[in-house]
Amino acid sequence: MCENIRNFAPKKQKHMLKIENLHASIGGKEILKGIDLTVRDGEVHAIMGLNGAGKSTLSNVIVGHPAYEVTEGSITFNGKDLLALNPEERAHEGIFLSFQQPVEIPGVSMVNFMRAALNAKRKHLSLEPMPAGDFLKLMREKRAIVELDSKLASRSVNEGFSGGEKKRNEIFQMAMLEPVLAILDETDSGLDVDALRVVAEGFNKLRKPETSAIVITHYQRLLDYLKPDIIHVLIDGRIVKTGGPELATEIENRGFDWIRTPQPPLGGEQTPQPPLGGE
C-alpha cells in the first residue's frame, strides 16, 4: 500500500472496529469461539465476564499479540484488514491496549520509551520527530492529567512501580499516544478508590468525540465513571449478552449465573428484571 496516499486521505472517515465470527486459539486450545463486535466512533463499550472467559485473549488478538492464532473470522479497523497488520502497524493505526499486567522494562527510561513510541508514530504519519522541549512539555501536561508522580517519569518503565502506579502509567502512556481506540484491560484491578477516580477522570479528560474505547472490567465502579454506551457479557469465548448500562448494574447485583445460557449475540432483547435491592 502507498503510505503517502493513505496519510493524505481525508480525516473525516469513521474510525470503526468490526469483529466478525472471530475464533482464536492459544497453545492449540480454542479460547474465542465466534466473537461479533462492532464499535463505532465515540462509543465506549464494556466487556464483563468471569476470569478465564477470554477477555484478555480478545484484547491481545486485537492488538496482534503473536502468541494467539486467529483460526477464523475477521477484524476490520477503519476499513482496513487489521489481521493483515503487524502489532506495530496496529498501534500506528491508533489502537492502544492498556495491559492487565503491565511489564517492567528495566534499563529503559520512561522518557526514552515514550519519546521512541511517540516519534515512531509521528514517523508513520510522515511527521518530523518532536523537538525535545515540546516533548518534555507534553510529558508534563499528560502526567498532570493522571497525577503521575514526576519521580516515576524519570525511572525505568514500570520498574519497581506499585500495581496502582503501573495502571496510572498505562493511562499516561495512552495520553501521550492519543489513540483512536483505547482498550483498557482491567485497568481498575489493583487501584484503590482514589486512584481509580484519578485514572477514570483522566481517561475522560483525554477523550475526544471520535475516540472509542473497550473497557474490560469485573466491576460497576469503573463503569460509574466511564459511562459505557454498550455492555457485553463474554462467557466461554462468546458474547452471550449485550445491553445498555443497566446490564452492568444487574450483573453487579446478580452476578453472571443468570446469563449463562447463550443468547443471540447482538440485538437480543433483554428481559426486564425487577431490581434486586440496594447498592
Ligand code: ADP
Ligand atoms: P480473562 O481475561 O477473561 O480472564 P483470558 O483471555 O486471560 O481470560 O484467558 C482465557 C483462557 O485462556 C483461560 O482458560 C486461560 O487459562 C487460557 N490461556 C490464557 N493464556 C494462555 C496461555 N499462554 N497458554 C494456554 N492457555 C492460556
Ligand code: MG
Ligand atoms: Mg484478563
